[in-house]
Amino acid sequence: VCFSAFKSKGHIEGFRNFKGQQHPWRLKSTSARERALQYQPGQKIHGFTVKEVAAVPDLFLTAVKLTHDKTGAQYLHAARDDSNNLFSVQFRTTPMDSTGVPHILEHTVLCGSQKYPCRDPFFKMLNRSLSTFMNAFTASDYTMYPFSTQNSTDFQNLLSVYLDAVFFPCLREQDFWQEGWRLENENPTDPNTPLVFKGVVFNEMKGVFSDNERLYAQHLQNKLYPDHTYSVVSGGEPLSIPDLTWEQLKQFHATHYHPSNARFFTYGDLPLEQHLKQIEEDALSKFERINPNTEVPSQPYWTSPREDHVTCSPDVLAPDPARQNTLCVSYLLGDVTDTFEGFTLSLLSSLMISGPNSPFYKALIEPKIGTDFSSVVGYDGSTKEASFSIGLQGMAEEDTERVKQIISTTIDDIIEKGFEEERIEALLHKIEIQMKHQSTSFGLSLASYIASLWNHDGDPVELLQISDSVARFRQALKENPHFLQDKVKQYFKENTHRLTLSMSPDEAYLEKQAKTEEEKLQEKIQALTDSDRKDIYEKGLELLAAQSKTQDASSLPALKVSDIEPTIPITPVHISTAGGVPVQYCEQPTNGLVYFRAMCSLNTLPEDLRLYVPLFCSVITKMGCGPLDYRQQAQQMDLRTGGMSVSTQVIPDSTQLDAYEQAVLLFSSCLERNLPHMFQLWSDIFNSPRLDDEERLKVLVMMSAQELANGISYSGHMYAMTRAGRHLTPAGDLQEAFGGMEQMDHVPGKLLAHHTEMRALYRCAINTTPQKMSDAATQLESFMKEVAGNRKERKPIRSNIIEKPCNTPVLV
Template sequence: MLRQIKLVLPKLRYQSFRGQQHTWRLRSTSASERALQYQVGQKIHGFTVKEVVAVPDLFLTAVKLTHDQTGAQYLHAARDDSNNLFSVLFRTTPMDSTGVPHILEHTVLCGSKKYPCRDPFFKMLNRSLSTFMNAFTASDYTMYPFSTQNGKDFQNLLSVYLDAVFFPCLREQDFWQEGWRLENDKPTDLSSPLVFKGVVFNEMKGAFSDNESLYAQHLQNKLFPDHTYSVVSGGDPLVIPDLTWEQLKQFHATHYHPSNARFFTYGDLPLETHLKQIEEDALSKFERIDPNTEVPNQPHWVTPREDHVTCGPDALAPDPSKQNTLCVSYLLGDITDTFEGFTLNLLSSLMISGPNSPFYKALIEPQIGTAFSSVVGYDGSTKEASFSVGLQGMAEEDTERVKQIISQTIDDIIKDGFEEERIEALLHRIEIQMKHQSTNFGLSLASYIASLWNHNGDPVELLQISSYVAKFRQSIKENPNFLQDKVKHYFKENTHRLTLSMSPDETYVQKQAKAEEEKLQKKIQALSDTDRKEIYEKGLELLAVQSKTQDASCLPALKVSDIEPNIPITSFTILVHTGGVPVQLCEQPTNGLVYFRAMCSLNTLPEDLKRYVPLFCSVITKMGCGPLDYRQQAQQMELRTGGMSVSTQVIPDANELNTFEQGILLFSSCLEQNLSHMFHLWSDIFNSPRLEDKERLAVLVMMSAQELANGIAYSGHLYAMTRAGRDLTPAGHLQEMLAGMEQVRVMKRVAEMSDLSSVMRYLSRIKKHLLNPENMRCAINATPQAMSDATTRLETFMKDVDKTRKRHKLVRPDVVKVSFVRLNLCDSDLIFLYTESIRTVPFCHQDYSSLRRWCKNGRRSVLLLFLQVGLKDPNSVQTLSAFHKGVEWAKSGKFTQQDIDEAKLSVFSAVDSPTAPSDKGVARFVSGLTDEMKQNHRERLFAVNHQDLVSVAERYLGAGQSMYGMAILGPENNVIKKDPSWIIQSS
């Protein structure tokens, strides 16, 4: 995938404190300033301070420490951000494809010495106000991060995480459940056949069914053939059954040790508190060892290599006759050379990013393929970096042509170099990214430094972005051929390069199934009758444990009383432009950036054009405008803005399910000094977009269709959810058309057209209806100092686009009464995703809060569809039965006050997720949700009781009492064929 430097900043302001334990936040000095008081050599709770460095680029102070007893490394990033984060990273270097680090990641979260209940990780989701909880297995490390805004919650989660990773139970039953096992297909039937089961086993079968993931895995394995990168760290489904429980425990003993650990904390909570808890709860119980987990450099080849792999055909490919992929990948330098990595990352962007890049011109625009290969650009996730470039969606006969183009393009870059304006645009992008404030900066930072730190690089050095920019500028000044020399060294003269092709094989799926069956039979043939009986009995034991209600009383938990009773109020001003356009102004500490949004209504758009609105949104900022062709437009957008985008919006009404708003959302950002340039670009897009370039449109259509087809593997659950809800409300129907499987098929049909003239006419008609101030409202978030200039520039923009505009009468969307339910089967080669949606109530309804308790994770939408999702499940009917048992449990009222309180915590965790300055007031602007509405909803959430939950379960969740929709995303299911009752006809 395309990888570029991306550092974004969270909110820069003091947060209100929760409870007496947080009164330290009222101190006059900032967290960053307080951290500067630490001294090198200072001893703190078993740690020694090694380095204290101010990082003004990111408004933080970095404190590096080492644990004296074990050698564990520690980095603290002190910053005025209440969304505090913890992570612990272990270097995990498997030497086979059994998936041992991945299975271990799952298994350690199944119970520990202090918290022996099953799945404490998932149970903590309902016992905390965490803003993030997860774990990741990469090629050579495993990381366990969480974040929260509550100090007490931080300590609770830290206790659970430390005990999980350092003192897990690692029960054999947990290994069977999470890794792999032999079990009867029907666990209660001894005569049913034995099959492979296991969470990771099934998860990796899903990953290997995705062609993009499969190609990326092959590419890495073959580029680094001599050590840990030559194996599948996540696990190859055909190799996972070779892993034993004993091997899993041994891997934990050597890899999950403090001597092999790197701790990272971030935010405004005190460092001393973290160190004390980590020392007392975990590190004091270990002695130093030599884990011997280092990754050596890959021996460089003296001659380039080529290889070929196969995959399954893609039924949704834009052109079924063009499903080949070819990519050339180059081994670069060690990632611990931070400036070299910075330079190569920038060089990668110059080579492949955007329509002005040489590889885009050479590979994408001739329409040889549909898009860049799934792996493209700079990759610094391994000890030595790599760069890859190629095409997907190409014909097999174009293989040699693509190889020649890649080689020739490298020669051209060495000869011609890069335009100075393109380099400045790229450096401007870095400046924007450094100034932009996000709500998950701690997590972004942990991920950004992970690979380098994992291989003993200096993570603090990596954060000195401005110094790298200055050194980069100086290098180019001293040597005008600086970048060309890098291209010559790393690409032209590099003999360690791999050319990997991939083609579809009609029998691929059958071959994989046959190989799995042979593996299974080999295992079965080695079993005695006693073994079979033992497997059956263990299957029953696991089923019993999984079905048993677990006692989670040992786990720490917040109380509902720890939740703030009131939401913070967002101040804003509403102006009305002289042309009647409402403008919302929200003054925020945006760090010198201005954020502009505009909502344009779809109300006047004819129905036959609506299915093409997503395409319009994807191309309108990429076709050129005014005097600028699409290359010049892209250059100006990079030089003057932080990006300009347009997206579809379907917004259900907060009070009425059958009413909704339909529109498109324009979004852009820029530095304050570039306001006039940004609005001038929007003026040209409104007044004179260049929609007549058929060749450019063809390129964008093909790329869009390929992106949608590829996205199903990653977002299948969202497609299934959208499909299941399409017939429940008018908004759901439109959402399926604009963002569901229906839109995937529309784009596939468009991509197959030999002549796009009719589509171009559709886009021109859409533009006349949508880019119209008569149907528009705007919003600006900026600093108080910049707001006056922003409103003046917006006024000028409005006058520019309002001169020759026709007036359209605003109409309310038709209200459609829905009176049927339907089962929707979607054809796809994916494994199964099952979804059920139930029509309930809108946001402001008194029952919404009670129903949201059942949803637990809630939805940002003001329309509540009760959703149940079964992922990667080939047993759809069984899943349906299990879901309905859950509904019966809800209606029975067999839940405790503790269950209710935990559900409230889970809901408030989502409700109280932090909001960046750029997004303050956006919910009101886009969805009409006022602070008063949200506060009323909050008070109803607090008030939800046992009777409320039973009542809404009976009214809305019972079969026959509500309209509901179901969807399965996956190939046709034999189980469904045998059960006609599954097919529900529309009435």
């Protein structure tokens, strides 16, 4: 369970490969897409009426929109031939204060329900389910509850738990104390210890706002949208959370967690009728329609730009302690329900800030005025009206006016010069790749993608018709060559709803925060009577006893052995060689994409260089190669591939604790027509990387240092686990060196001179369609010949390295 603004939507790894036993109604004679196309607008199904049926060939699915007759609940089903089926229900949650009521409610509904009264039923389901994802999210204006599974019985079980949790939660006062906030003795068993604030969300949000990036992002949103729900902290401002009462929480649930305010989304190859029947019977039939009154009005438009300033705590991990200021200019854009305008502005944002060829990268990053773009940057469509932000972090206070002037001048330059046609084509190529790419979390990505627009009554089906937006975009450019420049002039040059927000460190910031919290605590305590204090002590003991008690989970549904297929489907692979290197070929329906993976051994790398491997991996594809400088290389990668990445790999041997495999993993993908170009780029990176551009390296190292520092607060638990495990096994020690706190203490000075130490390929994999496999094998053979001269036969530096590749396939 987490608080998330969904501003960065990454892929979710680690999905299980189990597949559920087929039920009689899980028909396979026709595809899920074909079956869904048979529905007709106006058709009645289990209390729902079909409103629209639309094929979405871009994403290989059929979309079915429905409305629940009795309550008005909205429903979207994405029928797709994917066994990893997903369900989500989202509610528009629009708080008008910063008590964190939607966030605390998200936690509290997961503490038991009428049908499943045991505490924490979600967590109890983890070992009773084959779910591939279970969670809940609180955004600025909606709360979402998604799960996914490949097992049909499991889907029904989880759906029952989720429906009961959100519509019929217990919402016990004790759960509110635990998850929200409470006054409690510092030692709950000793009434003489001082009273303090406690609570899961209270402490979680204190942690959130100890991170300067999150603090800045929250201030920016609150000040850019000052007149309605975005002016408050939906997750909860720590010192406002103690103002929330249990009664207010229950009232918020009654008005916001109602079917009339709900949007249901299902995805995958399971039949829609079964989902509708269960949702109707288990939940919706028990409600009548209401007017939830949760709409978000448009933000009144400013007639003149505004400026503001906030403070934060100094960052002890800042790459340069003297440069800890942030400045960002944020612009209010159009309504997110305008699909094409949102598509255009998102593309425009990428052209302006993404990659070394973008105008703002050249103007702000390369002069090294700051360490990186501001934490909020680019197009953001997570609110009713979108925004665009541009700025810097890690800058000196005296550069404030200079950065403002650079932003203004760069906008003028864009209006005058526009964008190169090749950059626009590279961006449209990236969209084509994204549409064709298959991922294990495709359903979850779709649910997140449509959430904001749908939340404000936009058309999610129109949003999914990406090729229509691309075609319309191309037509607009054809009719008006200055189409994008006109948009820049409209939304940035002439836009008076513009906020310039600066942030600087205050040495006394934490002291002031602690003082304010203490004053709030004393205000609460002084209002207590002796009877209140006794009641607090007794309730603290009750909560402690409840938390310590073993919960009876017998009411929860569980899978039986007969519900699970006895074997895991085997993915057929063909093992061969190319240039003397083992290759794993796997034929898959990849929609015209080719996926390439390869391992480069680090067995011969000297001990003193291993600390620099992660940084080497982050810069080697960004320095230029062969005849291409780094700008040309970035352009070609965008035009010809779906991305090229290099990362560290430490793979422990499952049979010997003291043995492991260490390597660098190469990964890239491309459209079938671009396969020769992709391998040529890899060949140039292997054979002739441009490692002598010191200024480029300084920029990349500066940005890498800032990213490492920023990541500490998000991943503290991971760093702690990696640090703790470093002494248990040799593999753990190497994992700490590659990805732990040890990385924070070293600035590289010599890694690039040792490029030849880290480029010996020793295992590869190709995934593509059967029709393209022969050509891919030929191209790989040619590539291997070009880099064959780099392989060196050397003995491992450390004896506990696995001499031959361990039995771990490259294919994920």
